[in-house]
Structures are given as structure tokens and as C-alpha cells.
Amino acid sequence: MSIERPLKELPCLSENLEGSLCRPQRTKCKRKPSCGGRLHTENTPNELIQQWSPQHKKPLTSAKGKENQENVFVLARRPRKRKETTASMCWDSLPDELLLGIMSRLSLKDLLRTSRVCKRWHRLALDESLWHSVDLVGRALLDAELGQVLSAGVLRLRCPHTCIGQPSFKNIEQLRVQHMDLSGCTVEPSVLEDILSRCRHLQNLSLEGLVLSDNIIHNLAQNPELVRLNLCGSSGFSPEPLAEMLKLCTRLEEMNVSWCDFKGLHVQAIANNIPSSVTQLNISGYRQNLTMEEVKAIVERCPDLTNLDLSDSVLLTTDIFPVLQQLSSLKHLALCRCYQIHPASLVDFEKFPNLLTLEVFGLIQDSYLPVLSKSLPHIQISTLPFSTIARPSSSMRKDATLWGLHCRLVYKQ
Incomplete structure (x- = not known):
């Protein structure tokens, strides 16, 4: 004699969804009427159960959530942001006019020192405006x-x-x-x-x-x-x-x-x-x-x-x-x-x-x-x-x- 097992005792349906996070879902299962009473038997194929079950939405990741601390995507972006911030403050990115304005406030001794940094600074340090x-x-x-x-x-x-x-x-x-x-x-x-x-x-x-x-x-x-x-x-x-x-x-x-x-x-x-x-x-x-x-x-x-x-x-x-x-x-x-x-x-x-x-x-x-x-x-x-x-x-x-x-x-x- 077969023993009926209720549907709620079946394994989690989202175990086979790659890339998903198992969260409790508050959705009601809608069964197709053509299935009849076969859904209440223990011999119901798992493939049909997955097909007839409602699709679970992929949970959104939040940069502020604790669950994203080990997220590869978030960790991969952080060093790239730091690199872009550092590049925006690089001396090489400053225009000549701004560097000349800075050098115009240097003393004679410091101006001669800056002329030894690189070819560009040497050219700017000897600009006639200084x-x-x-x-x-x-x-x-x-x-x-x-x-x-x-x-x-x-x-x-x-x-x-x-x-x-x-x-x-x-x-x-x-x-x-x-x-x-x-x-x-x-x-x-x-x-x-x-x-x-x-x-x-x-x-x-x-x-x-x-x-x-x-x-x-x-x-x-x-x-x-x-x-x-x-x-x-x-x-x-x-x-x-x-x-x-x-x-x-x-x-x-x-x-x-x-x-x-x-x-x-x-x-x-x-x-x-x-x-x-x-x-x-x-x-x-x-x-x-x-x-x-x-x-x-x-x-x-x-x-x-x-x-x-x-x-x-x-x-x-x-x-x-x-x-x-x-x-x-x-x-x-x-x-x-x-x-x-x-x-x-x-x-x-x-x-x-x-x-x-x-x-x-x-x-x-x-x-x-x-x-x-x-x-x-x-x-x-x-x-x-x-x-x-x-x-x-x-x-x-x-x-x-x-x-x-x-x-x-x-x-x-």
C-alpha cells in the first residue's frame, strides 16, 4: 500500500538552479488541471514538478548586503575604482597651464629641482613666463x-x-x-x-x-x-x-x-x-x-x-x-x-x-x-x-x- 507524501516535504526546488540563492519563496503553487490526481503520488517525476512549478526570480544583489561580501563581481570592481581615482590625481594628467601656475610659486632653488624630474618638467621649468x-x-x-x-x-x-x-x-x-x-x-x-x-x-x-x-x-x-x-x-x-x-x-x-x-x-x-x-x-x-x-x-x-x-x-x-x-x-x-x-x-x-x-x-x-x-x-x-x-x-x-x-x-x- 502506497503512502502519500505531501508536496511540502519534497526537496527544495531551487537546488538545481545554477547561480541562484536559496531564499524562502512566498508563492502559491498553481497546478495545471490536466495533471489530475497524479501529483499526490510519490512516483511523480521531478522533471514535471520543476516544469509545473512557478519560476523563481533571481534575487538582486545589493552592495550593502552582508550576502555580497564574498561576491566575486563586487570584489572585482573595487580595485578598478581605486585605480581610476588614483589616475585622476596623477601629476601627468595635469595640463601645462596648471603646472606652470604651481611652479610660478616656487623659489629659485625649488624650481631648479623640479627641472630634474623629467623631460616635461624640465621644459616647463625653463618656460620664459617663470x-x-x-x-x-x-x-x-x-x-x-x-x-x-x-x-x-x-x-x-x-x-x-x-x-x-x-x-x-x-x-x-x-x-x-x-x-x-x-x-x-x-x-x-x-x-x-x-x-x-x-x-x-x-x-x-x-x-x-x-x-x-x-x-x-x-x-x-x-x-x-x-x-x-x-x-x-x-x-x-x-x-x-x-x-x-x-x-x-x-x-x-x-x-x-x-x-x-x-x-x-x-x-x-x-x-x-x-x-x-x-x-x-x-x-x-x-x-x-x-x-x-x-x-x-x-x-x-x-x-x-x-x-x-x-x-x-x-x-x-x-x-x-x-x-x-x-x-x-x-x-x-x-x-x-x-x-x-x-x-x-x-x-x-x-x-x-x-x-x-x-x-x-x-x-x-x-x-x-x-x-x-x-x-x-x-x-x-x-x-x-x-x-x-x-x-x-x-x-x-x-x-x-x-x-x-x-x-x-x-x-x-
Whole structure:
């Protein structure tokens, strides 16, 4: 006699479904009416049972469920996501503009270090936009470094009192430099000539105390935008190229030619060719070579002079006062050690209503200074012992500047 087994005691129907998770299903079994009563027998084939049973839906996987902690699909995607996140922050994926913005905030030392990372960073680190202004004060010797800095497209260069060797420019015909201070450098005239022969855009230049040549002065004449020129204490060039340079540099406003190795012909070349645009002139230190006639010629050619230094010219007398009175814009005048001018005649400067400072070191004693100051209350007397005309940095300033312009990349030992 056969024993009837209810359907609920049969094995789980989903054991043979590959890839499914056995979950209790709350579905009602619908039997086909054509099967009759054979479903209640124990001899019912398992294949028919699986065919007549309702299909079980594949359960959805959830990334937050505990059942997916060992899911291969989820584990396989996690490292790929981490890789994509890392790639988005890679330095190589940053555009050049962004890297240049980052490098523009680096110091000179750090910028040179970044140039050694790779070829791309080397190219970006030498981009001309990063080398607008460089201060190499404190560097005792400049050789190939100077050529690299100038070739990088520097606009402002400050390296006074430096020993300059033989820079290499890698076939660069023209440099972009506009403001350059080479005061007191130890450099051969041929090397300086090579540098200046590549300059066409100079606006401010200081060659104080250097030995120059006629070719160097000829090269300076190729810079029509020159505004300030400091040749204080220089030597080694003739009057002819000096006169040619003054004729071509028509925008010159400040010029310092004091204490140069000049003869009478040099002073005459300046007096007869100085451009009318000059407003500040230092032509001191010529004792017997600067005469009254040269001063008259300078005043006629430069009627807008505001700052004039005629110190150490022993041929000047009080007869120069009416000539200087023609300069209606004159504010600063220096007559230090002009021994032909009597101290008592200095009270005549009350006729100069626009004059602000008067330097007369060596002409009057300290005891007479209060009396003169009382006679000229609107003028400051003997307050600046050193002239600042066309000099890149004033001795009165504590910060290192280049004609009032700051340099971003600074060499630090």
C-alpha cells in the first residue's frame, strides 16, 4: 500500500538552479488541471514538478548586503575604482597651464629641482613666463648659469659685484632682458660686448665701475627704449661712440656719467649731444674738464631738468646761478666741493622757488649751516651725501630692488 507524501516535504526546488540563492519563496503553487490526481503520488517525476512549478526570480544583489561580501563581481570592481581615482590625481594628467601656475610659486632653488624630474618638467621649468625677474646677488661666480638665465627669457636681472666668466647662449641672437644691473662686476670687455650685442630692448642699465669699449657703446646705441643709464666710474671708450649713442637714445631720462675716465672731449660730446628728454643728470667729478660753456649747453638742450649734480667742478663760479635759474623745473641741485662758489652767495637760491634740496658738502662749515637754513627755509640743505640718479638701488633703501622693481626668483645661499 502506497503512502502519500505531501508536496511540502519534497526537496527544495531551487537546488538545481545554477547561480541562484536559496531564499524562502512566498508563492502559491498553481497546478495545471490536466495533471489530475497524479501529483499526490510519490512516483511523480521531478522533471514535471520543476516544469509545473512557478519560476523563481533571481534575487538582486545589493552592495550593502552582508550576502555580497564574498561576491566575486563586487570584489572585482573595487580595485578598478581605486585605480581610476588614483589616475585622476596623477601629476601627468595635469595640463601645462596648471603646472606652470604651481611652479610660478616656487623659489629659485625649488624650481631648479623640479627641472630634474623629467623631460616635461624640465621644459616647463625653463618656460620664459617663470623667469621674468631673477636676483643673483651673493653668487660669487657666474659662468654657464648666466647664459642659462638670460636664455630663459629673463626681463629683470640683478647680479652686481659678481665675477662673470664666459656664458653660453645656445645660438640665441636676441635676449629679452629689459632691466639689468651689472654694477661692480668683474668681467672682460669681450664678454660684456657679447652680452650687450644681443640686447635690443634695454630700458634700465647699470655698468657702474666697469671697463668698457667702443663696441659696447655702439651696442648700447641699438637700444632706443633706454630710459636710465648708469656709467658712473666707467672707462675705456672714446667720445665719438658716446656722442652717437646719445643721438640715438632719444628716450633717455636719467643718466649718470660721474667720475668716468673722461677728457675734455668726452664732456663736450655729452654737452653737445645729450637728448632733450633727460630730466636727471649727474655729471660730477670733472674738476678742470667741465666749464661754464658746457653747463650752458646742457641747460639749453635739457630745459626740463629736475635733478642736476655738478659737484667737484672747480671751474664753476657764481656766474652759473643765472644760467641755472632758467631751469624752471629744477628741484634738486648739487654743488658739492665747487670751491669757486663763495658760501655767502648761496643765499641767492631764494630766487629758486621750486628748489627743494641743495647739496653743498665741502663749501660751508657746520657752524654756518643753521644760518643758511634760516635764510632758505623752503630748501633742505646737505641732506643726501650720495647721488641716486640712474642708480639701480639707493643706499637709503634696505630692501634689494632694481630701480624700484622687485625680483621674484632670489638666490639664497
